[in-house]
Amino acid sequence: MATLPTRIKIMKKILLLATLALLATTSQAGPGEDRQKAFKQVLRSFEPMGVMLRGSGYRKDVFIKHADALKAVAAAPFSQFKPGTIDDVSRAKPAIWSEPAKWKAEQDKFLLAVDQLQKTARGDDLAAIRRDYGAVAASCKACHDSFRGPMR
């Protein structure tokens, strides 16, 4: 039987190893998860704008803040599609890498629509704001239709 101080040392070692094992599993975000986080960041400004336009709570200053926030994060997801990064959570389709020109065109369409919405948001033409918000939504959908696979 080991002495008490030896047993305490062993227990401490076990606790340390258990902690390290837990950290290793929890901090292991793969490319799919990283991309999903980046797209969720996009939704954090895009969704409240939609809520405002569909309801009666439109406020120009708040809407501009969301449009600016959208612009700040809109490009980030697209830098994270390195070849060979379809993992267990990723819904990316192989077409992203086999049709690079089309993939790039979808990105450009989205980023231009985001720029346009940021500009229109500064004016007072609510119909134009709705139209340009709709163009961003349409570009989300077009890209998903071609390049995002089903839920998994």
Ligand code: ASC
């Ligand atoms: C959203 C969302 C999308 C787009 C798309 C627009 O809020 O999550 O993927 O808008 O549905 O058609």
